[in-house]
Amino acid sequence: MKRVVDSLLVLDGLLRATGVFAPDAERVPHRRLLTVVCLGGALHGAIMGSFAGPSGALYAALKLPVLLILAPLVCVPSFRVVHTVLGLAEDEPAARRAVMCAQATLATALLSLSPLIVFTYVSSVHYHQAKLVNMVVFGLASLAAQLTLARHYRPLLAKDRRHRLALMAWPTLYLFVALQLGYALRPFIGNPDFPTEFLRADWMGNVYLDLYWAVRGVLEV
């Protein structure tokens, strides 16, 4: 019980940006942040994928942490270069901490919204309704991540206004990469009309090209 309370207190510090998660803390708590992202992502993934049964839950529990870790990892080199070009290289570790804390907040917020997903599934909703609820949950969790990002960026912005550009660059780049990665790693919920599978056969496809062809197809009709 004490361990559970301690873990929850860790999360409280993350959400309030205090203690080891404070913007001005001495070092970045990499291990703790990674644990929060992995556990939060895996548990939420399992709940998300349970729509398609136990195998769907297992697959999504494996894939969601990959999405939450790999997407920012792909963006980090570009983020570093943006800081260097803007002359903000010395603040890059603080910015990296902000991004990592935002990602851990995303996982925490997703986990906190999981009971609502379970409840929606128990209410025997249709696939498209389940998809919509999951999209809303991801939207809310992303909003939570943005709040943490903004909180960590406050001292940086007070120090140098150029951080505003970096603050805008991160969500843009991250969203661009995460959408593609999410598309490659789908299904996360599992359409009941298709067999449960780890990855779709066309997982190497490009989400933006597919969107382009879909829009073009609609316009031609």
Added chain:
Amino acid sequence: MSSFSNLDRLLRGDLTTPDALKAGRVDVSVPRLLVATLVCGGAFGVCLGLFAATGQTPDGWWQMVSSAVKVPLLFLLTLLVTFPSLYVFATLAGSRLTLMPTLRLLVGAVAVNVAVLASFGPVVAFFTLFTTSYPFIVLLDVAFFMVSGAVSLGFLSRAVSVLFGDASAGGSQKRARLVFRLWLLIYGVVGAQMGWLLRPFIGNPGLEFVLFRHRRESTVFEAVMNLARDVGGGW
């Protein structure tokens, strides 16, 4: 202090004084209030199931037992589903309440709701003895659920206003107040659907007793839409 004296002090407002709330303290005991919620909810459930038990439904006595379990479950499961997200988003918004005080406040609101509901139990039982009209009993119970919900809402709104609404409140406290108000909406929606999932509570006369009704519509909102369509002659 017993569960009921704790509940009594909560209803009188002794446990949520403005001074304590302003200091970020909510002095209620969660285990004691949970016991009071189980007992009060169970008592109201017995009164709800009385309609089926007084000969309106075959095996109606089971309805009393089942409703006595399901009424407290309705409130506690709704809290279980909605609490984690409220805590995370209120904390992110800058709420000064930490995990346990937030939980205490919400368990307090649920206890107020169930206590007020239980106080209507004798009225429900009284009317059950004098009517065979199922729609009348349904409307009466819905009205009591709404009144008790409104009282609980008032309790929570007052507490939230004291906690986050003083003149010196910064933007973060205003945001936290907004999160709590949005949560009330989510709590209401989840509670309505939870009630739909756990039904029957009263027992439709002529139908045999079942623990859970077969679901024709998956959500309460679809059911209300269908009902409205039927009433409106299929618009």
